[in-house]
Amino acid sequence: MQVLLHLMAAVALLVWGTHIVRTGVLRVYGARLRHWLSHYLDRRLLAFAAGTGVTALVQSSNATALLVSGFVADGLMPLATGLAILLGADLGTALMARVLTLDLSWLSPLLLIVGVPLFLSRKQSKAGQLARVALGLGLMLLALTLIIEAMAPVTEARGVRVLFESLTGDLLLDAVVGALFAMLTYSSLAAVLLTATLSAAGVLSLPVALCLVMGATVGSGVLAFLNSGFYHTAGRRVALGSLLFKLAGLILMLPFVDLTARWLATLSFAPQDLVIGFYLAYNGGRCLTMLPLTVPMARLCRLLLPDPATPEPRQGPRHLDPQALDQPALALANASREVLAMGDLVETMLDELGNAMRRETTRPKAPPEPLDDQLDSLHTAIKLYLARLPRERLSPDSQRRWSQVLEMSISLEQAGDMIERMMEKVRDRKTARRRSFSQSGLQELLELHERLRANLRLGLSVFLNDDEDSIRRLLEEKSRFQARQRQLAHAHLERLRHQVVQSLETSSLHLDLLGDMKRLNSLFCAATLKPVDRERPAGESRS
Template sequence: MLTLLNLLSAVALLIWGTHIVRTGILRVYGTALRRLLGQNISKRPLAFIAGILVTAVVQSSNATAMLTTSFVGQGLMTLVPALTIMLGADVGTALMSRVLTLDLSWLSPLLIFLGVIFFLSRKQTRLGQLGRVSIGLGLIILALQLIVEASAPITHAQGMKVLFGSLTGDILLDALVGALFAMVSYSSLAAVLLTATLAEAGVISLPVAIGLVIGANIGSGLLAFMSTSMQNTPGRQVALGSLLYKLIGLLLVIPVLHPLVNWMDSLHFDAQTMVIGFHVLYNTLRCLLLLPTTGHMARLCERVLQAPAETHSQAGPRHLDPTALSTPGLALANATRETLRIGDIVELMLGKTLNVLRGEQTALTQEMRSLGDEAEALYSAVKLYLAQMPREDLSERDSHRWAETLELAVNLNLACDLIERMLRKVQQQKTSQRRSFSATGLEELTVLHTQLMANLRLGLNVYLNADPDSAQQLLKEKRRFRAQERRLNHAHVSRLQRQVVQSLETSSLHLELIADMKRLNSLFCASAYAVLGASDTGALMPEAYPDTP
């Protein structure tokens, strides 16, 4: 019982080490890997190589599958290059299994020791995350050693002999067991490494080991397909194509299994080398053989999983991919894109406000209400998405960007509410009291509205690009807006002194709208402070920018 527990704990350590390496690499180089995969790779060889490289770095074909399906789901990549990348991912994980079976026992304590030092001392920096990766690599090597030690007594245990003896080399049964183990361990790499270790210890025969390896590949395909169950149809099509390719590989190897085993036995290599060698050879030949068929597979997947008919509704988030939450850089990029969508809605609502002021449309149409509801839904989605990010693992730069994104989302949501309140005031004035602005008053509101629209666009640009010069310009425009707001208030009071009837009737509404626009302008210009920093107050000093007439 203790021997079995030691084996299970060693397997768990192997899975955990693989997870640490994958998450550490994605947190440090996730944006670069996403950029590599996100390029429009039209040539199959380039996409194939990209899949190999990314998977070799993150040590997980499942992680590559998550990135790729996310791209396809967001319309950033077509199905054919995505399937090609997935074939390359299968080769990449096979190559990593070969590297990890080398004699690296001396390296494990060194990697763990250095990794702990860097991770604890500089946790929030890139060097600290690389220390996390070092810990994971050390744990993987240590786990493999523990598996070998724990497997040795199993070969003499009668119960284990009966259990593994039930696997007689039936490739379909062995493949099923291998697929189940890969799904339980959430890693085909861990399943293959354990299979090689058990074969080396003599617990399982070579034909059984080959079946388990093939099944582990199928299990990783099932994992990828199940993980995309909540994604849209294009993302699921990628996972389906990858799974079908793995099943085709099983069908291709069945007729040649016995001749292949006999040939491998004649090579007189140790069992571990033959199992890992078969894994590399099988995945490489299978993927190269199926590489020219990605176009046909894409069409098949599109027929099997047909996308639902598109609707004209724009509500709901488009870019908040939950699979990217483990990679802060990727998740923040998604949140940025969704927050800018809220900005687009605010700009649209603000643009329609001018038509309401001019009396060209009803104050609160159904379209305006729908835009407000959509902005509220996007704000809630962005807020919850940011809340799910592991903030303790964010770098200083990413933490700053996280705060910027949340602040902008809050400000834009407040702006939507404020615009709706402005429209209700106008509606009440025009419908219940039948009053309208004077020509001069309407012109003044139009001028202020034009400045407000320009500052909104500049504020979104400052948030997106984090350009200090644009931020300085935004603060300059904020002060100009304040000066303009004061002049318009004084001009309105002057009309009241001249007893202009329309100005007298709409005085309260006129001044309230100017005050509301001032609040909106403050919300739109807040992004400048995040770029320039709290210490940069010179931009608001009166002598910095003289009032312009």
């Protein structure tokens, strides 16, 4: 039993090592990798090479599949190009399997000794993230050594041999087992490395090992397809095409497994090298053979996953009629209606912020499209619509209204970005750390939050009606809000003086939120007022 636990722990360490490497690489080079992949849009061979290189770095074809699915879903990349990149990703996984099975046992201690202190001392820096990568590689090499040691007594157990011998005779079943193992470990690389190690220990026969590694390839395709479920249909087609390519390779190769195993057995290589060599040759041959078929596969995926009959839900502009551009007054009214829709989205985001401040548990699952993305989409549409208006035909009042609509949309878009950052602060500094505001502190934050919502509504009313009374009220409320914000900041400092534990734990977050709400209030108020009004003291008449 203890031996089995050691083996399971070594496998878990191998999976964890691949996760650490992937996380470190994506944090340091994630933006560059996305930029690199997105630039190979029309060159199939370069796209294939890009997929190979990126996957060799992140050591996960699933991570590459998620990046590519996102590009295709956003319309930044053709489907055929995405399929070519994923074929290269499969080859990249095979290359890393070859590298990691070399005799690198001497390297593991060095990577761990250097990686641990550097990562702990400089976590947030680039050097710290590169140390994370070194740490992950060291853990992977150490895990492979532990697996070999743990398998030594296991191979002597008759029951274990009977268990693995039951896999022989049914090649399709062996492939299914390999696919399931890749899905359980969330890594085809880990499944292939473990299979090669078991083969070297004499636990697996060569035909079974070959079927397991081919099945692991299919398992990674299934994982990518399942993970693409939150993308639009276009993104899911990429994962489907990659899975179909892998299934086709398995079906074509499965009848020749026994013949291939007999031929490999005649070569003077260790069983582990034979398994990894087959995996590399299988993936390389399959991917290069199917690379010219990416365009037909793209057409097949569109047939299997057609566009939905009804448009997928998305908050887009509804009133920006291009035909109204010849009538400036009507066009400005249309743009104003979309600005009010932006205001509704900002108010919904404010409600979510209030709920987040109250919650003690982790944030619930996000909607299919984040509200901030919907807000950005509306802002972009309004900006482009206003740019098409012939400003030389606008009267002075219409030009002022044009500026007011543009400024209000910019302010609301900036407010949405700020609320999103505030949500991240609450999640990272309070909810994720299981901390909470003091009762008085929470009540004060919610009070200021409610004032903020009221000023947003008042600001939208001023934007819509532009009447004197509403403008005067807005100026007064802006002044009152700033005064109340200062009072609440002083009240928080008073709680710190009395050593209130909850206030001490959340002090930085509390003061940050107060300052952010003050800036939000300024955004809600400033863009709705004429330039002369912004300089007038609160309560002074406009006449």
